[in-house]
Amino acid sequence: MIELENVAYNYGGGDLLSDVTLKLAPGSFHFLTGPSGAGKTTFLKLCYGALVPTAGQASLFGQDVRGMDRDAVALARRRIGVVHQDCTFLDHLPIAENVALPLVVSGRDALKEQANLKDLLAWVGLSSRAQARPPELSGGERQRAALARAIIMSPDVILADEPTGNVDWEMSQRLLTLLVELNRMGKTVLVATHDLSLIRAAKTHVQARVLRIAQRRVQLAGADL
Amino acid sequence: MKALLDRVMTALRGDAQADRVVPPTGHTATLTLFSAAVMTFLAVFALALSLATGRLADRWSSELARTSTLRISAPAEQMEAQTRAALRVLETTQGVASARALSVEEQRALLAPWFGPDVPVETLPIPQLVEIVEDGTGYDAAGLRLRLQAEVPGAVLDDHTRWRRPLVTAASRLRLLGLVSILLIGTAMAAMITLAAQASLAANTQVIAVLRLVGARDSYITRAFVRRFTLRALSGAAVGMVLGVLAILILPPAQEEGGFLTGLGFQGWHWLWPLILPPLAGMVAFWATRTAARRRLAEIP
Numbered sequence A: 001m002i003e004l005e006n007v008a009y010n011y012g013g014g015d016l017l018s019d020v021t022l023k024l025a026p027g028s029f030h031f032l033t034g035p036s037g038a039g040k041t042t043f044l045k046l047c048y049g050a051l052v053p054t055a056g057q058a059s060l061f062g063q064d065v066r067g068m069d070r071d072a073v074a075l076a077r078r079r080i081g082v083v084h085q086d087c088t089f090l091d092h093l094p095i096a097e098n099v100a101l102p103l104v105v106s107g108r109d110a111l112k113e114q115a116n117l118k119d120l121l122a123w124v125g126l127s128s129r130a131q132a133r134p135p136e137l138s139g140g141e142r143q144r145a146a147l148a149r150a151i152i153m154s155p156d157v158i159l160a161d162e163p164t165g166n167v168d169w170e171m172s173q174r175l176l177t178l179l180v181e182l183n184r185m186g187k188t189v190l191v192a193t194h195d196l197s198l199i200r201a202a203k204t205h206v207q208a209r210v211l212r213i214a215q216r217r218v219q220l221a222g223a224d225l
Numbered sequence B: 001m002k003a004l005l006d007r008v009m010t011a012l013r014g015d016a017q018a019d020r021v022v023p024p025t026g027h028t029a030t031l032t033l034f035s036a037a038v039m040t041f042l043a044v045f046a047l048a049l050s051l052a053t054g055r056l057a058d059r060w061s062s063e064l065a066r067t068s069t070l071r072i073s074a075p076a077e078q079m080e081a082q083t084r085a086a087l088r089v090l091e092t093t094q095g096v097a098s099a100r101a102l103s104v105e106e107q108r109a110l111l112a113p114w115f116g117p118d119v120p121v122e123t124l125p126i127p128q129l130v131e132i133v134e135d136g137t138g139y140d141a142a143g144l145r146l147r148l149q150a151e152v153p154g155a156v157l158d159d160h161t162r163w164r165r166p167l168v169t170a171a172s173r174l175r176l177l178g179l180v181s182i183l184l185i186g187t188a189m190a191a192m193i194t195l196a197a198q199a200s201l202a203a204n205t206q207v208i209a210v211l212r213l214v215g216a217r218d219s220y221i222t223r224a225f226v227r228r229f230t231l232r233a234l235s236g237a238a239v240g241m242v243l244g245v246l247a248i249l250i251l252p253p254a255q256e257e258g259g260f261l262t263g264l265g266f267q268g269w270h271w272l273w274p275l276i277l278p279p280l281a282g283m284v285a286f287w288a289t290r291t292a293a294r295r296r297l298a299e300i301p
Helices: A040-047 A070-077 A095-099 A101-105 A114-123 A139-151 A169-184 A196-202 B002-013 B027-062 B076-091 B104-115 B141-151 B161-203 B205-213 B218-249 B268-299
Strands: A002-011 A014-024 A029-033 A055-060 A080-083 A157-161 A188-192 A209-214 A217-220 B067-072 B096-101 B128-134 B155-158
Touching: A002 A040, A014 A040, A014 A055, A014 A217, A029 A040, A029 A169, A029 A196, A040 A055, A040 A157, A040 A188, A070 A080, A070 B205, A070 B218, A080 A139, A095 A101, A095 A114, A095 A139, A101 B205, A114 A139, A139 A157, A139 A169, A157 A169, A169 A188, A169 A196, B027 B161, B027 B218, B027 B268, B067 B076, B076 B096, B076 B128, B076 B141, B104 B128, B141 B155, B161 B205, B161 B218, B161 B268, B205 B218, B218 B268
Parallel strands: A029 A188, A029 A209, A080 A157, A157 A188
Antiparallel strands: A002 A014, A002 A055, A209 A217, B067 B128, B067 B155, B096 B128
């Protein structure tokens, strides 16, 4: 699905990541942890083709990222739902249209998928906020809207970068529950977070591999997690 | 050209859902509308100038080319005889449809602008003028001059070439100037719309990032911006075209006394020509925005 093999990423003369090897198997759940600035976001960007490795090989659904043109990357992204910490939206559109955006850009008729959209908004608890503009939403609502947008195309993989970074504990538990539910539906999930308590809480619900970025390398975390 | 037109039409038909991804407002919207309106307004005048000078050039080169003047200078007692001789020569010249000596009244009218209406033409030693009208084939001017030299020594043939040619050249240059002006106006409009599109793309970096994140192809993003700018340019150009035509309508009508300046405008079916300007502006906007968008998207990693 997504494979990194001896991948390095160099920026401004320095290595941000080096010798990273990882295979995201279908249906797996991974946490990626490490201190701020360790390279978690860079790692995620390598996983969805926003960055091209400076060494090694990154493959998205069997295609080497280096050989993919922009159209091929765009098509691959339709199979990967991404949730960023600073979730960005089209501020001039209501949340319902923002969530439906992946359908629109892929040429599907969002009007025909209204029922799915309604169900999805209900699932993330945003039914009453469907017509609100993104700037009117709270941090937690924005995170849930970003999650809804990431999964509306029913992607194979969900990548979440600090999805609970801007929300309180209760909301972070709710988001975690949603991600675990998605994993139970067969989706591959990778969550980057520096919040170890979130990982500990999740491990009671799902069998997750925990990876840690340290000294520019990704390694399996110890039993303390 | 047809391919470009097809692409413009496809872009205009658009996708109702996709239309909404580009924010609808902003200073670039006003700039595009305004520049398209002003440029099309100016283009209407350039077109009118070009068509008017074209008509003038045609008239000067066709009507004046068919007439010539014979000037006979002779002592008063020989004037009548030389005039008759000249007319005989002209009657037998191939390519001359008709020839007639101007009457005293006609010669007085010709001199009136300089000497006033009461000039005693008959008492002045002024030459007799003979108007020659050519037929479709025209005559051999050099041969006619030789014959006149032999039979009417005081006759000078003026086939108008000497002063007609620079006038026709001037009118043709003015027509060219009008067309070049339209071209320059189109180029200036393309430059302005390109700037507006670049500003809009720069201001909407977040929109582009979001669209790419959710799997939009660059061609989709380009189309969204291109459609927005093409429609704005079309609307602005339509307004500019209507205002330009109205301005031409209120210009004074063509008059002999006013000459060329009062004839600036459209005649007959030429009034339809301005209708071509808004689609042209749309095509210019389509091309300018597409180029700007493609370049900008290629710059963003």
